[in-house]
Amino acid sequence: MSGGNAGEANERNGGNAGEGSGGYGGNGIEVEGLVREFKKGPRAVDGIDLRVKPGEIYGFLGPNGAGKSTTVHMLTTLLPPTAGTARVAGHDIIKEGPAVRDAIGVALQEAALDPFLTAHEHMRLQAGMHGIPKAEARRRGERLIERVGLSEAADRKVGGYSGGMKRRLDLALALVHEPRILFLDEPTTGLDVQSRTALWDEVGRLASSHGVTVFLTTQYLEEADALADRVGIIDDGRIVAEGTPDVLKAEIGRPTVEAAPAEADALERMGAVLERFGQRSPAPQGSAAVRLDAGTGELAEVVRALDAAKIRVANLEIHAPTLDDVFLAKTGKHLEGSADSAAPPTGELEALPA
Amino acid sequence: MSQIGYLAQRSLTRTLRQPAVVVSSMIFPLFLLAVNASGLSAATDLPDFPTDSYLTFALGLTFMQGALFATMGAGQAIAQDIQGGFFNRLQLTPLRGPALIVGQLSGVALQGAFQAVTYLLVGIAFGADLEAGIAGALLLLALAMLVAVAFGSLGLALGLRTGNGEAVQGAFPLLFVLLFLSSGALPRDLIANDWFQAITTVNPVSYIIEAFRSLLISGWDGEALALGFGCALAVLAAGTFAATAALRTRMART
Structure with missing residues (x-):
């Protein structure tokens, strides 16, 4: 993945100059009261309001079935909303579908590629459908394929690509018409840590050096945390919290202390001692955890109390609040695959890139 | 190159890169041809049977069968695109509906x-x-190409309507009924059963098979050719109309 080129960035920024009489015009997103009902079932999206600033990476975080993809389908004009409005790149998603599509690049959840075509052929088709002249299409295609690190595989059929290669090609295809806003629907679901990190790097670079606005859905806390300037947390079709990851976590504020006794039969007593310092929170098997009412200052007290109760401690950890804690506080639920009893709370930290 | 050109190129490339599909859709009609030609050859002894080579007679049906496989191919290709999301990829470009239909059919x-x-x-x-x-x-x-495209447009309509490869495959036996209720096995005037003869007479597939057969057996028969091409064009018109309507519903984009 080589760096982008400055000319492209200037071109793009030049294209956006002279915007901005109120609203986010050029490459922002404004959503008001967006609703989508399906014939059978509840409201998939139940009145969403949000604003994404130009050049911002907005992370739309929520569990499976929360309404993330439905929102993306509406914002990318593929699905008409039942109620509400949205403007993407300054264009109404209902009345100005073609103009919206022209301004956006989209990589949907499926990374829908034709297994019988090569990366070059995909690029040619995608550019051709956008009406980009052949020579220019070839130039851009080469550059994008190189940027996502697929030059060597570019003449192989996509059917033989790994999940990560497919996602990277999908990203490159979404960029061929030089969109100002990029929608990525769960871009790293199912990818290994390495591929995930590579994709994060590329998305980060697009936003920072090319000024592309990114709307990204994810069910991974660490992804929202690592990549997003601002996060909207969605559950059951509603946004339950919104802000920068740091602010959201600071709102929740309280760290969690997690301890494991040296003797397994002391676990219950240990839990009882810990409960004096805060509310119980889920912990891996063999451990007990509480959210400290008075913050990290209480840690020494906790240790003294355990000592006084004659409980030998095998392990003691303190966890800063995570976006999952935010999610838990707002919805009373954990995000799937996060700090549920099945997975240790540290699991998500281990998945972070070094 | 236009959108049609790009989509046609993709459709052709896909076809050429799946030789197994192309070959298997060739083998079944040829197999049936071999069975018919050897098993039903006594039919040529019937008075007024148009030829003494049942192989020549049965070959007309083979061309029609091939077209039915093309129908399934077209329907399944678009259904796969819908199921796998490629259709959405295309919808997000300035794709024009008719370009998709013509491209797929090429x-x-x-x-x-x-x-x-x-x-x-x-x-x-x-x-x-x-x-x-x-x-x-x-x-x-x-x-043969016209018939493939005509029935292919029906398959495309079905694929666009259902968005489901299995549903398209499920329609295959129905199409085969059209084949069996035609003059594929016997000339219409030699079918003794009245209701069967009536059905074969209103079944457009009969006239298409007879047009193929006329070129093989009797040379240049203007009436048979006009009826065959006419029926194929009528099927094409109906299929294209149905596919366009289905596409309009399927492309829910604003």
């Missing part, structure tokens, strides 16, 4: 041409007649 036309050439070469190698000569062979090829 792959079908290519498959139809491959099949027809193969059937004709195999038929002739085993002694089938081609009364209309080289020019007739070219016309036969054109008719």
